[in-house]
Amino acid sequence: MTAGAATATLLALTLAACGGGDDDAAAAAPSGEVGSTDLAAAGCPDTVVVQTDWNPESEHGGLYESLGDDYVVDAGSKTVSGTLIDGEGDSTGVKLEIRAGGPAIGFQTVTAQMYSDDAITLGYIATDEAIQLSATQPTTAVLAPLEISPTMIMWDPETYPDVTGIEDLGQTDATVRYFEGSAYMAYLTGSGILSPDQVDGSYDGTPAGFVADAGKSAQQGFASAEPYIYENEVDAWGKGVEYELVYDAGFQPYQSSISVRSDEVEGLSGCLTELVPLMQQADVDYLEDPARVNEIILELVEEYDTGWVYSQGVADFSVQQQAELGLVGNGSDDTHGNFDTARVQTLIDQTTPIFTEQGTPPLEGITPDDLVTNEYIDDAIGVQ
The missing domain is CATH 3.40.190.10 (Periplasmic binding protein-like II)
Incomplete structure (x- = not known):
């Protein structure tokens, strides 16, 4: 050797x-x-x-x-x-x-x-x-x-001060980004909670789109991660977000x-x-x-x-x-x-x-x- x-x-x-x-x-x-x-x-x-x-x-x-x-x-x-x-x-x-x-x-x-x-x-x-x-x-x-899925939809409370949940987002012109193929989104659009015209399946897991839109768009995420990340670790955002669990909107895997x-x-x-x-x-x-x-x-x-x-x-x-x-x-x-x-x-x-x-x-x-x-x-x- x-x-x-x-x-x-x-x-x-x-x-x-x-x-x-x-x-x-x-x-x-x-x-x-x-x-x-x-x-x-x-x-x-x-x-x-x-x-x-x-x-x-x-x-x-x-x-x-x-x-x-x-x-x-x-x-x-x-x-x-x-x-x-x-x-x-x-x-x-x-x-x-x-x-x-x-x-x-x-x-x-x-x-x-x-x-x-x-x-x-x-x-x-x-x-x-x-x-x-x-x-x-x-x-x-x-x-x-x-017991409860952490999957959520989040939005900027400064841009949408009257939005308290996903159904309210459906009454706005906000684009809602999500991972293409997610069954929960087909449920949200099929039940009329969100409009098919406002959802965008191009979310790639990064904050780039949300930050670039300066709060005009909403986005999927995990309630156990993104609220902290966006407020504390995304320097280009650096503030809180509001969200609702998809579970609370009626889709409960x-x-x-x-x-x-x-x-x-x-x-x-x-x-x-x-x-x-x-x-x-x-x-x-x-x-x-x-x-x-x-x-x-x-x-x-x-x-x-x-x-x-x-x-x-x-x-x-x-x-x-x-x-x-x-x-x-x-x-x-x-x-x-x-x-x-x-x-x-x-x-x-x-x-x-x-x-x-x-x-x-x-x-x-x-x-x-x-x-x-x-x-x-x-x-x-x-x-x-």
Whole structure:
């Protein structure tokens, strides 16, 4: 071995020891004694692989709460893996691998990823996506980390002082920018809340258009991010915005629901019985004390280097909004993470004509039971 090769090897080992990403380290067994939850004995795979729907962010905090401190980052594949821990910080006997979504997977749907890679155990899938793909790539949601979707429409209160919600925007001449193909916009225009003539599907996730229009246009965003970003981090704007959640305008999917392929539910049943309550509790624990996990999230954003910027301020604001707006919370009962099947049926009724017109009709005769299950939920776990 040459001196240069020896130095490179030593450097690689050092980086792996510091969580820098190494194939051998990533393949290592979970560390620590198994605590009260033994996921290996419950039939979980050696590594529970979760495909997320975006870059690491605080909306995924509950998932990262279950990642042990022995985690290893693979910046190339935009993944992080480590021991899957319980609420006491003890090993569950298996590993957790979390994969970034969005740019990391070429902006493909999580559903498509799950059907192209059998290694994926769970994925973040919104209910409207599950409905749209139910005939060809069916998935079943087992946990709703977000009770309320943070998707919103925002506007400048100085330009539109009389606007108090999305419906009011429909009475103005404001252009409303959004991501093309979003089902919620077809609902807003189809129900007459917004005019088809005023919506613009060219939003690219940057503030450029909103700033250039000097407040004359409105724009989609996340209530857990953009209000802080535009006031504190967009120098060309630097002031507050007003917004309304699309949820409050009547379109209410379960955003980023933890889901499995429908043909794998039975085989994973034993695993899900133990894993889902652990994930419920992790959501609650993160909301109560997010500091450790937010450090991990910020580290991953820097390591992955996808061009996406995420600051400590945004991370902290997100947690605050998750609590204050009930984005992470309980349903009509005292349980976190379960599904209201009447709400799911309403979404089926709202979106079936939309998706049929778009050429992706849902499964014929689809019902909420085809899309969600509360079988694995622990009714005693809730956000206080």
